[in-house]
Amino acid sequence: GQQVMQIPQYQHVQEGEDFTTYCNSSTTLSNIQWYKQRPGGHPVFLIQLVKSGEVKKQKRLTFQFGEAKKNSSLHITATQTTDVGTYFCAGRTGTASKLTFGTGTRLQVTL
Amino acid sequence: DTAVSQTPKYLVTQMGNDKSIKCEQNLGHDTMYWYKQDSKKFLKIMFSYNNKELIINETVPNRFSPKSPDKAHLNLHINSLELGDSAVYFCASSQDWDGTQYFGPGTRLLVL
Numbered sequence: 001g002q003q004v005m006q007i008p009q010y011q012h013v014q015e016g017e018d019f020t021t022y023c024n025s026s027t028t029l030s031n032i033q034w035y036k037q038r039p040g041g042h043p044v045f046l047i048q049l050v051k052s053g054e055v056k057k058q059k060r061l062t063f064q065f066g067e068a069k070k071n072s073s074l075h076i077t078a079t080q081t082t083d084v085g086t087y088f089c090a091g092r093t094g095t096a097s098k099l100t101f102g103t104g105t106r107l108q109v110t111l
Numbered sequence: 112d113t114a115v116s117q118t119p120k121y122l123v124t125q126m127g128n129d130k131s132i133k134c135e136q137n138l139g140h141d142t143m144y145w146y147k148q149d150s151k152k153f154l155k156i157m158f159s160y161n162n163k164e165l166i167i168n169e170t171v172p173n174r175f176s177p178k179s180p181d182k183a184h185l186n187l188h189i190n191s192l193e194l195g196d197s198a199v200y201f202c203a204s205s206q207d208w209d210g211t212q213y214f215g216p217g218t219r220l221l222v223l
Contacts (some may be wrong), residue, residue, distance in 0.1 A: 042217050
């Protein structure tokens with residue numbers, strides 16, 4: 001079945017450093033979504049990417065969808081302690097198929 | 112005005128017991144889901160309902176039975192609980208198939 005892997009599993013950065021998580025799917029995706037889960041919380045939707053090569057920005061967050069639509073990345077510039085949490089990508093392979101969540105990347109930010 | 116709510120928030124029970132988790136959404140969405148998040152934070156879909164009809168049924172033991180009395184509710188009943196069922200169970204909803212999913216706060220289940 002479809003697998004969606006994320007690397008790294010865990011990253012610890014100092015506040016102000018940049019952070020990137022990479023998402024790789026075993027199959028071509030129709031679209032990809034990104035979610036953030038704070039410690040003890042629930043996943044919260046961040047963004048959806050649909051087009052090959054698409055890049056979207058939300059303040060310090062930059063999301064990219066690969067040309068082959070099999071990978072994606074999330075880059076955070078100048079991390080803050082409020083960025084702490086686990087970031088999940090989630091991909092869909094068809095127009096009406098389930099969303100398969102990636103393995104997640106846990107980000108820890110210290111002062 | 113919580114969008115997706117779940118009860119209970121915490122559930123501690125003995126092996127072999129039967130328990131239910133309830134989920135309600137007030138967003139007017141057509142599709143609802145149950146996810147299981149294990150101790151390693153892996154998030155896996157279990158079931159999905161669209162307009163009260165089961166549309167996704169992953170490889171889940173038949174001890175787990177979802178029920179959707181109406182579009183706004185999706186409950187999860189678990190029979191003969193096992194230690195491995197300990198996890199956080201999230202309910203979610205979306206307007207349609209490929210829309211944003213809104214998650215509930217989760218139910219932390221611990222089976223002793």
